[in-house]
Amino acid sequence: MKTLRTSTAVAVLLAALVGCSTSPLPEDDAGGPAPLKSYARADRVAMPELAGERVDGDGRFGLKALRGKVVVVNAWASWCGPCRAEAPGLSRVHEELRGKGLRVVGVNADVSVSKARAFEKDAELVYPSLHDPQGRQLLRLPKGVVNTAGYPFTIIVDPEGRIAATRIGAIGETELKRLVVPLLPA
Numbered sequence: 001m002k003t004l005r006t007s008t009a010v011a012v013l014l015a016a017l018v019g020c021s022t023s024p025l026p027e028d029d030a031g032g033p034a035p036l037k038s039y040a041r042a043d044r045v046a047m048p049e050l051a052g053e054r055v056d057g058d059g060r061f062g063l064k065a066l067r068g069k070v071v072v073v074n075a076w077a078s079w080c081g082p083c084r085a086e087a088p089g090l091s092r093v094h095e096e097l098r099g100k101g102l103r104v105v106g107v108n109a110d111v112s113v114s115k116a117r118a119f120e121k122d123a124e125l126v127y128p129s130l131h132d133p134q135g136r137q138l139l140r141l142p143k144g145v146v147n148t149a150g151y152p153f154t155i156i157v158d159p160e161g162r163i164a165a166t167r168i169g170a171i172g173e174t175e176l177k178r179l180v181v182p183l184l185p186a
Contacts, residue, residue, distance in 0.1 A: 035168040037146075038179070044162035047073075047155065048140040055108050055116045055129040063105065063157070070102045070183045071157040072176065075138060075148070076129070077109040078119035082170035083152045087123035089173040093180070094127045100184045101159070107132050109151060158183050 039045075050073065051062030063071060074090055076083035094104035106129030110116040113131055120129065130137060138148045146153050146166045156165040156179050165179045 036165065036175075037167075038165045039163060044158065044160075044164055045142050045145070047071075047157045047161050047163050048142070050105075050107060050130060050132075050137040050140065052130045052132060052137060055106070055113060055120055055131045057113075057117075058128070061105070061128050061130060063161075066103050066105070067161050068101075068159050070159055070180050072102065072104040072180065073107060073155040073157060074104060074171075075107045075109065075151055075153050076119075077151045078112075078115045079110070080151045084119070084123065086152060086170040086172070087119075087125060089176070090171075091124060091126045093173055093176050097177075097180065097184065102180055102184060103127065105129065107137055109133060109135060156180060156183070159185075 047063065049062055049064050051064070052060060054061050063073070072090070072093070074086075076087070078084075090104050090106075094102065104127040106125065106127060108116045108119075108129045108131050110119075110131070111133045113133075116129070116131060119125075132138060135148065141148065141155075142163070145163055146155060147168060150168070152170055154167040154171045154176070155163055156167075158164040164183055167175070167179075
């Protein structure tokens with residue numbers, strides 16, 4: 001029995017080191033992983049309102065205030081290696097495209113707000129993050145849009161407040177720009 005527990009612990013640790021998700025990725029039509037999903041304009045569903053206290057302690061924040069903007073919602077945790085790797089790029093894209101109508105918003109899963117604040121400071125995040133340690137905000141997402149069991153994941157919301165794309169796993173600057181630039185006003 002001890003060997004089984006040790007084996008399980010090792011498997012969970014390895015999964016954490018490889019990425020933050022221990023759940024399998026959804027599959028594409030060919031049976032392979034489908035970390036990126038884009039939705040045709042006619043197939044987009046409404047992004048629910050996500051709102052709550054900010055990680056930085058600077059009051060409350062909600063997505064409703066960003067209607068009319070292209071919004072990148074990135075779910076992260078301070079203990080997640082891929083989250084740490086992608087954070088600087090998210091900040092750069094936020095700064096670069098902010099004047100064109102893009103906003104990045106984080107949703108943090110840390111139980112400890114102090115660890116989340118330390119992550120924001122270390123990563124020099126320039127965008128706000130909601131503190132959602134129980135995942136209540138993420139439970140509002142439409143079923144099947146993204147697997148919320150692992151971090152990071154990203155949701156791209158069009159100016160009409162509808163989900164245009166999702167990305168499971170870390171997202172790079174080039175891929176993010178490729179997804180958001182066509183949604184920005186000309």
